[in-house]
Amino acid sequence: MFKKIAKIFSINSMSRRMRVAFTSIILLLIFSGAMSLFELERVGHDTEKILDASRENIELAEQMITALNKQNNAIIHMAVMRNNSPLYINECKSSINELDQSINIACERIAKSSKESADMLRSSSNCVNTLAREYATGQVHAELRAMREIDSTTTYNTHNWYIDQYNDEYMDLAQRITNFMADSQDLLGNDVNQLSHTAQRAVTPVFISLVVMLVVVLMFYYFMRIYLIKPILRMNRSLGNFITYKMPFDNTIKCRDELETMRERIKTITEKQQL
Amino acid sequence: MRLQVVIRYIGMVLQFIAAFMLASAAVSMLNGYDSSYYPLLLSAFLTALLGIFPLIFVDRTEELSTKEGYAIVVGSWLVACVVGMFPYLIWGGEFSLINAWFESVSGFTTTGASILNDIEALPKGLLFWRASSAWIGGIGVVMFALVILPSLGKSRHMLSNVELSTIAKDNFHYRSNVIIRILIFVYAGLTLITTLLLKSNGMGWFDATTHAMSACGTCGFSNKNDSIAFYDSASIEAILIGAMVLAGIHFGILYATITGRKNNIFRSEVVRTYIGMLIIVSVVIAISLYHDGIYSSFGESIRHSSFQVVSYTTTSGFATADTNLWTPLAIILLMFCTVVCACAGSTAGGMKIDRLLIAIKVLRNRIKLQQHPNAVIRTKVDGVVQDDGVLSLIMTFIVAYIMLALIGTIIYAMFGYDLMTSFSASITCLSNVGPGFGEVGSMNNYADLPAALKFTSTMLMLIGRLEIFGFIQLFFMKSWR
Structure with missing residues (x-):
């Protein structure tokens, strides 16, 4: 049986031997080229994925910050500048929804890597939104009126409410959104490291093929x-x-x-x- | 020396390796095309291409010179280790260039040392390839090539002269083509029986096959991070002990025993010494462990001590316990087992018990000769008088072994490792055992060693596997007549 196998490989013509040899080398060349293309495409696809994820994270953070600032701006106009125009009330209400939506998406994204960070972000956003909702629905004014009825000498007003309650929560949420950005970029950093590793690995089969071809x-x-x-x-x-x-x-x-x-x-x- | 002939024979070895890579790819395919499928297939293609090329150009040769025989054996081993890296390198993970080289050399030399921190993270295809490299290494890369060699007679004999140690060759009383049959028959049979026994004792088919391949190749590669300790099964340990003990015996003697010939294991002085040593060392270690309270019962002590003694002596390197935690007496005795190892003509590496037995007899005769200067005293093993050339070669081998062990220890120490780690790593690599003591203990690995030390270790493994002189001769081929 082994003799039969050996016979398959035995070629008794120099021209045929040369043809087989050249075909092998050409096959290896094509193979290395195909491998390079395949691996490069894979690395390119991975890079695109990372860039997309990075862009999405930045957009998400921008949405959260925009919604938060919109809300803060409306609250400042209403509570500090005492401008209770319906425009600001509507702005405040719409910002609550926008912030909720963007926070939900952000939490979903980071929940896989850090559930704790996601919970903190959601809790902080709930606090800010609850305060904004209370102000927009007039609950804060009602509480202040009740306070004045109990103690007519009190000077506690919406300005104080903003400084004592809303501003702290606002600052806290702004910090958490910044942290989200930093965390998500750190996560991408891991992916980038993985990508450089993948790129190195992608070169390995091509490199081995070339070494084999050289031999x-x-x-x-x-x-x-x-x-x-x-x-x-x-x-x-x-x-x-x-x-x-x-x-x-x-x-x-x-x-x-x-x-x-x-x-x-x-x-x-x-x-x-x-x- | 006809280089083209050497290349042709190495090409045949590469075809076998490619076949095993394909078999591993098939395993990967059966496991849902795991991540090793593509690396294994690619490696098989490249290896086969490398091997086919010389087969197309170079004609079959009937006669081989000794020099060509040496070049084929050493060259095959080196090339096998190089192509063996391909699947690891392409797969990636923990396998850097040096790590892939280390794992490949460790497999083909049946050392069983590993650089992997998480073996269980490897896909099944790659685990099968790892076990295959150990199995191929166990029987000897060249022996595989010989089975398919269309050329008969002298060339086969020439290669087996190099492959088997000189003592083993002297012990064989068969024609060289029968030697090949013995090796394949006994080796494949033992692997099959071990697989079936392991399967019937609770292991899955995959684990049973890979562990049987590893045990019969006396390599010690396991699919589990905790090695055999993972299974915590006395029956599995007993089966592996049996397989390792048999794999450590001269294959010709095993064949003679099966076929009912005279020179069987019951009459062999070497086998008696080997079995005797295993029993005595196991019992002494068990007493020491029990006395020092390492294990609560003597039964548990003897279970672990016997497994570890057999594992170290047969150069397998499987582990059921962390031997670093054992008593100093146990550690010293295990180191002794690491140096002495099993019988010549088996898949085990190291100094071999045959050499120790003859060395002891030479020493005894030397003392007698000093008492009776005119006496004619001959050294006999199994009733056969050993000629002076063999005795001189054995003593030279022992000296070379000690020197290499010391050089290895010094190199390890230069990198800041303690004496225990340095010495045990050096002898364990040289004897193709695998686990040592200290930082390279039975429950540790070689992952944290610097690249230079990993490379040094692989050189020691290759030197040990090729019986020291087989490897050294390669560098003096030009001046060799």
């Missing part, structure tokens, strides 16, 4: 030298010696394939010439 080419050169170039050079020298000095053609030259036939023919010619 194959070296072997090819070596076999060509011993099975083709060397015998031809020796036959040429021996033929030269025959023509110049009438020395007999060298019978010890070891050839195979078509070269063996050529050697035999040269030998026959030289022998005929000598006769």
Whole structure:
């Protein structure tokens, strides 16, 4: 059985051997090229994914900050500047919804990596939104009125409420949104590190293929030298010696394939010439 | 030396390795195309291409010179280790260039040392390839090539001269083509029986096969981070002890025992010494462990001590306990087992018990000769007189082994490792055992070693696997007549 397997690989023609060798090298070249393209595409796809995620995170943080600032601006106008225009009330109400939506998306995104951070962000946002809702629905005014009824000398007003209650929560949420940005970028940093690792790995198969190809080419050169170039050079020298000095053609030259036939023919010619 | 002939034979070895890579890819495929499928397939393709090339160009040769035989064996081993890295490197994970080289050399030399912190994270295809490299290494890369070699007779004999240690060769009384049959028959049979026994004792098919391959190759690669301790099963340990003990015996003697010949395991002085040593050391260690309260019962002490003694002596390196926590006496005895190892002609590495037995006899005869200067005293093993050339070679081997162990220790110490770690790592790599003591203990690994030390360790493994002189000769081939 093993002899049969060995027979499959035995090729008795130099031209066919050369063809097989060249085909192998070309196949390897195509293979390395295809591998490079495939791996580069994969790395490109991963890079795109990271950039998309980064852009989405920045947009999300921007949405949260915009909604928060919108709310803060409306509250300042109403509570500090005492401008209770319906425009600010509507702005405050709409900002509550916008903030809620963007916070929900942000929490979903970071919940996988840090559930604690997501809970803190949601809790902080709930506090700010609750205060804003209380102000927009007039609950804060009602509480202040109740306070004044109990103690008519009190000077506690919406300005104080803003400084004592809302501002602290606002600052806290703003800080948490900044943290979210930093955390999400840190997470992407891990992905980027992974990507550089992946890129390195992507090069490995190509590099191995190239090394294999180099070895194959070296072997090819070596076999060509011993099975083709060397015998031809020796036959040429021996033929030269025959023509110049009438020395007999060298019978010890070891050839195979078509070269063996050529050697035999040269030998026959030289022998005929000598006769 | 005809380099093209050497390349052709190495090409045949590469075909076998490629076949095992394909088998591993098939395992990966059966496990839902896990992440190792593509690396294994790619590696198989590249390895096969490398191997086919010389087969197309170079014609079959009937005769091989000794020099060519040496070059084929050493070259095959080195090339096998290089192509063995491909699946690891392409897969990635913990495998950097040096880590992949270390794991590959460790497998093919049947050392079983690992750089992996989390073996269980490896996909099944890659785990199978890891076990395959150990199995191929166990029987000898060249022995595989010989099975398919269409050339007969002398060339086979020439290769087995190099592959088997000189003592093993002298012990064989078979023709060289029978040697190959013995190795394959006993080795494959033992692996199959071990697999079936492990399966029937609670292991899954995959774990049973890989552990059997590893045990019969006396490699010690496990699929679990805690090695055999993971299973915590006395029956599994008993089966593995049996497999390791048998794999550590001269394969020719095993074959003779199976076929009912005279030179069987019951008559062999070397096997008697080997079994005797295993029993005595296991009992002494068990008493020491029980006395010092390491284990609460003597039964538990003997269970762990016997497993570890067999594991170290047969150069397997499986672990059921953290031997770093054992008594100094136990550690010293295990180190002795690491140096002495099992019988020549087996898959085990190290100094071999045959050499120790002969060295002791030479020493005894030397003392006798001093008492009776005119006496003619011969050294016999199993009733066969050993000639002076063999005795001289054995003593030289022992000296070379000690020197290499010391050089290894010095290199480790240069990197700031303590004496225990340095010495045990050095001898454990040289003897192809795997686990040592200290920072390279049975429950640790080689992951934290610097790259230079990992490379040094792999060189020690290769030198040890190729019986020291086989490797050294490679560098003196030009001046070799």
